[in-house]
Amino acid sequence: MNVVVSQNVKDSIDVNNLPAHVAVIMDGNGRWAKQQGFKDRIFGHRHAIAAVRETIEGCGELGIKYLTLYAFSTENWNRPAAEVKALMSLLVSAIHDELPGMMKNQIRLKAIGDLASLPKSSQKELQSAMDQTAANKGLTLVLALSYSGKWDLTQATQKIAQKVAAGEIAALDVDANVINAHLSTAGMPDPDLMIRTGGDHRISNFMLWQLAYAELYIFEELFWPDFRKVNLHQAIVDFQMRERRFGKTSEQVKREG
Template sequence: MDLKKNIQKGRLPKHVAIIMDGNGRWAKKQGLARTFGHEKGTKSVREAVEGCANLGIENLTLYAFSTENWNRPKLEIRTLMRLLVSSLKKEIKTLQDNNIKLCTIGNLSTLPVKVHKELSEVMEKTKLNDRMTLTVALSYGSREELINTVKEISVKVKNNVISPEKIDESIINEHLYTRNLPDVDLLIRTSGEQRISNFLLWQIAYAELYFTNTLWPDFNKEDLYQAIIEYQKRERRFGKTSEQIS
């Protein structure tokens, strides 16, 4: 089935975010160790990136590793970091060929030196690409992001750089990790779980939420297209009435 033909090109989300969930459960269903699920999931990352780029979606953000994920077994963490480095090396040509810029958000200081180095190199090589921005959330937690934002603004208020009366949404946006990104229009979560899991809490204030039972390693372009078709069926009112936006 080719769902792509049913997508209205004039009503695409400008920013899609995905909580990539279900790698471990996928592996368990196959009778394999959890790490095999993460390895299989790298193919789904490519499907999502290529699918968004081909449609003309400008921003894609992937939740790759949360601040809470550091509590997982050490072997799993090492595997995830190894996969991240190897994937970056493999996909640099794909990013360049498709004119995609790589960015990251999160507490990158907690990442292993090798991972940080590889990320920096790929971001430097792709910084001028402008077809799509691919943002990978690594060691990311939205509450931590908001705490850091409050601290930064507080210091500026204390030093008379910002007046408390001037603090509004735009000021807060300027101090978030995502300061260069628009708000999320569509948030997708795989694996059947229906939680936000501390992901982009400020940025999804008016996002459409889409939950699918598909486990992340089975997610492909058709699953992405289905999510976007569902998004296009919804009426986005932003507090207004249906009559006001018609």
């Protein structure tokens, strides 16, 4: 259930109990466009830039370390060619336009996914921005592009299998730590909080391994283009009200706390 909060909900946030990593499924752009009377879904994607900017700023202001945005899934390649082309063009322009702000606010840009499948222009703009922001010390912004959880597990399994075949790793030594080290998110903490707009109650092939113990927060009637800092704050307040047991009992958690 969503918690109803006021605009000053930020004051309710315990800065000593923040999620280290927030992941977001930015859903509802097309439905938002239709709701606003636009026939072309790309209008929703263009108006979503403000939501992305507010979410990045909100996480940076709070001191959250990692923010991953599910920007383009492996399955999204199946959308109409015109929409895919427009999305790729929007990606290039958005990265270019937002780079000065990322530098100013010490945001480090990373990307996960089958990046080689992106158009060359997108790859070039993305790599340039990642190189320029690599030394920044603030929020790490991770774009999941041409990404799916199944793809991530598949590529990790292939890498591990190659090392087992080469004698670099014994098959019986393959454990959760080895798998973590070969996922595209290696070196990052798993998401503590996953936010989804648009009302759907599923993770849509997003970070299947990494979301094992994430707290999920669904905005039932809010489409992504309308997402603002107050909504981020709302989700974080709700996150902080939950008891995270990780398989233990409430009594154990309270004793250890």
